[in-house]
Amino acid sequence: METQMDLATLEERLKVGGWFEVSRDVWHNFYPKVPDDVIDLLRQYPPEKICTDCGAPLVATFTPQRAQMWEIMECQQCRLAVLVAARDRDMDVTLRDRGMPKRHRHARLGDFPATIIDAIPDDRGVYIHGPVGSGKTHLLCAVMRSEAVGKAIYTDPKGEYQLREFHRYPLLTSIQEVLHEVRGTYNTRGGDTEEGILEEVSDVPLLLLDDVGVEKPTEWALGMIYLIVDRRYRDNRRTFFTSNLSLAELAEHLNDRIASRITEMCTVIRLDGRDRRLKGGV
């Protein structure tokens, strides 16, 4: 049996069959230490491999300290596609958890004219009002998605794509829902507390409150609404409201104290026109 590989023969075989053709024999002959001149020769013949899914050539890095010597990087194109899908799926799931109704998951800022999108300030809240079906919830959900920061894809020092979690999601809910949850804490032990629920809606950096003005304005409800709005007002936290009522009508329905806080916090955007639901959308 041959104990030493002759360099010339090895090169001949490398030229014809490449790295894969000789790798097993090299280890068989030189185990446990491959001589430096053989290593130098092997380094000149990187394995040529293509991705079995997309056909792109794969990058090979020479790592003589490893048994395989050549490390072949996973196809980055295909890895990117998998990561993008995972990132988007995760975003959709999280937005659902944070209150986005399923029927509005396709809402995007691009669905609205630039005049409306340009009217949304970066650092203040917005009061969106208009009749039923004018697209208020649609706009709220489009804003929610555009403001959400979930997983982001980046390239690590080795040149491989990776996912990193950032976690910044708005919360979409309604006064009715919040009051319902608070009421729920009165008759169950353990679980969420009233203050826990109020803190979440008071402290979230971007709160989206859908359909303000449909709740029954009991004294208790008004107290709760004022508490939430006032905490957010004092801490300068961005809040978006939607309503069928104008601010003047809201002042009437709730009270002046709440409406004037909202007026100070928000830019007003009016959506009008046809009911998209009746016309089946356009």
Ligand SMILES: Nc1ncnc2c1ncn2[C@@H]1O[C@H](COP(=O)(O)OP(=O)(O)O)[C@@H](O)[C@H]1O
């Ligand atoms: N700009 C838009 N582009 C596409 N679909 C829209 C748009 N605005 C609203 N819609 C759709 O029309 C329907 C009614 O809009 P919605 O936002 O629910 O109205 P509102 O909350 O004002 O009652 C929904 O199905 C919504 O997805």
Ligand SMILES: [Mg+2]
């Ligand atoms: Mg709505």
Ligand SMILES: [Zn+2]
């Ligand atoms: Zn590929």
